[in-house]
Amino acid sequence: MRPPPVYGLVLAGGASSRMRRDKAALVYAGATQLERVYALLRRHVNPVFVSARAAQADEPTRAGKPLILDDPALTGVEREPCAGGPILGLRSALARFPNVAWFVLACDLPFLDDAALAQLLAARDPVRVATAFRSVHDGLPEPLCAIWEPAAAPLLAAHQAAGNNCPRKFLIRADALLIDPANRRALDNVNTPEEYAQAQQLLGANGDAHTMQLKIHYYAMMREQAGRSEETLETVATTPAAVYAQLQARYGFTLGRDQLKVAVNSEFSDWTRTLRPDDALVFIPPVAGG
Amino acid sequence: MRFRLRAAAIDTVASRRELFDGGAGGYASFEGWVRDHNEGRAVKGLEYEAYAELAIKEGDLIVAEALQRFPIKHALCIHRTGELAIGELAVWVGVSSAHRGEAFDACRYIIDELKHRVPIWKKEHYRNGDSGWVNCERCAAAGAHAHEHADDHVL
Numbered sequence: 001m002r003p004p005p006v007y008g009l010v011l012a013g014g015a016s017s018r019m020r021r022d023k024a025a026l027v028y029a030g031a032t033q034l035e036r037v038y039a040l041l042r043r044h045v046n047p048v049f050v051s052a053r054a055a056q057a058d059e060p061t062r063a064g065k066p067l068i069l070d071d072p073a074l075t076g077v078e079r080e081p082c083a084g085g086p087i088l089g090l091r092s093a094l095a096r097f098p099n100v101a102w103f104v105l106a107c108d109l110p111f112l113d114d115a116a117l118a119q120l121l122a123a124r125d126p127v128r129v130a131t132a133f134r135s136v137h138d139g140l141p142e143p144l145c146a147i148w149e150p151a152a153a154p155l156l157a158a159h160q161a162a163g164n165n166c167p168r169k170f171l172i173r174a175d176a177l178l179i180d181p182a183n184r185r186a187l188d189n190v191n192t193p194e195e196y197a198q199a200q201q202l203l204g205a206n207g208d209a210h211t212m213q214l215k216i217h218y219y220a221m222m223r224e225q226a227g228r229s230e231e232t233l234e235t236v237a238t239t240p241a242a243v244y245a246q247l248q249a250r251y252g253f254t255l256g257r258d259q260l261k262v263a264v265n266s267e268f269s270d271w272t273r274t275l276r277p278d279d280a281l282v283f284i285p286p287v288a289g290g
Numbered sequence: 291m292r293f294r295l296r297a298a299a300i301d302t303v304a305s306r307r308e309l310f311d312g313g314a315g316g317y318a319s320f321e322g323w324v325r326d327h328n329e330g331r332a333v334k335g336l337e338y339e340a341y342a343e344l345a346i347k348e349g350d351l352i353v354a355e356a357l358q359r360f361p362i363k364h365a366l367c368i369h370r371t372g373e374l375a376i377g378e379l380a381v382w383v384g385v386s387s388a389h390r391g392e393a394f395d396a397c398r399y400i401i402d403e404l405k406h407r408v409p410i411w412k413k414e415h416y417r418n419g420d421s422g423w424v425n426c427e428r429c430a431a432a433g434a435h436a437h438e439h440a441d442d443h444v445l
């Protein structure tokens with residue numbers, strides 16, 4: 001039997017209470033997060049719907065997209081807005097297209113990229129209830145970047161009927177396939193204004209989310225000008241030259257790159273080498289031993 | 291390791307003893323001392339800072355090169371780190387060999403290469419209270435020229 005087709009579902013029905021602003025409407029590199037997630041999903045699955053509450057249907061961020069509105073009847077009782085949480089959004093989609101699996105994406109994951117989606121789709125096991133990433137932070141499943149199979153529908157209904165609205169708790173107990181994300185940053189979420197500001201900076205002008213952590217050690221004049229002897233740098237730069245440009249802008253290093261050498265992992269390197277996560281860099285000003 | 295960093299005074303007698311060899315007819319050494327002036331400025335002391343991991347790797351490579359290029363028996367180089375006063379020993383190079391010529395040549399090769407390649411930096415403290423990183427401040431001001439222009443401070 002062929003596995004059910006996969007449709008996309010952007011979850012945009014949340015209250016964004018910690019952010020105090022609509023997370024779907026946050027802008028990164030000139031596009032709203034809803035637009036970015038929608039476009040990202042569209043590159044992998046078709047069609048893609050936006051999950052929202054009835055009250056949000058006319059908001060400019062969501063209007064114009066194919067919507068699947070939360071169906072309050074599924075909860076059995078009338079509740080306050082958003083009391084059904086993301087599970088209600090997912091259940092509403094499963095009710096509308098009962099023979100379809102749903103690639104669900106939340107709107108607070110700005111670092112998600114094509115590689116992460118492709119990884120999850122390739123790993124999908126349609127015999128399980130869901131295929132999801134395992135968090136690099138706590139090892140728990142990430143229900144809001146996951147592929148949910150049609151078989152999940154009655155189980156989710158029972159979960160909510162028992163008074164549970166937490167999709168993570170559901171996945172912990174469910175027969176879900178969990179995989180580790182190849183990019184450790186892909187699932188970092190953004191819940192507060194501070195995290196938003198940091199994510200905007202990391203995503204930069206082109207919105208690319210391929211950041212990595214590098215270790216930078218400073219010596220002599222560089223140490224004095226940076227005001228530190230080492231740091232861990234989160235950066236989109238991929239070469240020592242780009243890293244130096246970024247740090248020179250930050251610290252105002254007086255030496256130009258042509259006056260320095262660079263070492264990567266304690267070996268002299270050229271400036272155009274492609275860096276890997278956790279590489280250790282040292283910028284070497286003119287030496288004066290002897 | 292045939293290149294070492296030392297945070298305390300270099301023991302030249304013990305280091306020289308490491309070079310003894312029945313086939314060696316001679317030994318040459320070079321000592322770099324802290325001088326009280328540089329480029330017309332009165333120096334009261336200085337400090338050396340090293341990127342130890344790479345300095346040891348590169349320094350060891352230089353000594354290995356000397357052992358390959360010249361028919362010598364043994365070679366050793368030791369460099370100070372930390373604060374040094376005028377007259378203190380900053381760097382010591384020792385080479386033993388069958389004949390004197392190659393001992394002198396290898397000794398010179400090691401100190402010359404060290405000054406240009408090993409990631410060790412020197413900060414001079416001047417009598418007037420100023421201080422500066424040798425080869426870096428001038429370089430930053432000029433906006434050109436790099437490693438090739440390491441000046442001969444102790445030589």
